[in-house]
Amino acid sequence: MPPGKDKDIIHMTPVVQIPKEVGLAVLIVISITGNAMTVIAYLRVKQLSTVYDF
Secondary structure, eight states: OOTTOGGGOOOOOHHHHHHHHHHHHHHHHHHHHHHHHHHHHHHHOGGGOSGGGO
């Protein structure tokens, strides 16, 4: 990188980085939980196991 370009970089502060990471972790947990509930419902309720649901 050419000299003098470092002044254009804005570093993330912990005030921004920590809430961003917590929010991302919450979204990941919600996604995994929702997908797991869908798979469990599909396996437990046999009415969902039709040709049209594949």
